Amino acid sequence: MFQCHCELCRKQTGTSSSSGAVVEQRNFQWLSGEHSIGKWEKSTGFTSHFCNYCGSTVPNQFRGSDLYWIPVGLLDGKDIVTVANLFECEKADWSNINSTVNSYQTKPEVESLIPLLLRENR
Helix, strand or coil: CEEECCHHHHHHHCCCCEEEEEEEHHHCCCCCCHHHEEEEECCCCCEEEEECCCCCECCEECCCCCEEEEEHHHCCCCCCCCCEEECHHHCCCCCCCCCCCCECCCCCCHHHHHHHHHHCCC
């Protein structure tokens, strides 16, 4: 997974970071409820997808690609590993980042980030 510590992600989640994983579309399938998804979009293109019934953040297609962003808080796995920390320059003073693996002070180029995130899935 990656953790994004930018101010927008912190305010959107109400936590110290947004934690997500990226999977290829061929490895993702909705089992139910896809028709119940709402979307909020900022003028910059930042989007948030959520369940219209309970408000939970839900997976969404990553910038029109063949990848899906998965909020890791939805997963039951105990062995999820942080492979990158983004926007460390904007982290909250009270936040304790426990990983120095692939530390980025700002946002890395998407083209370099995606292979890093998918490498852990193979």
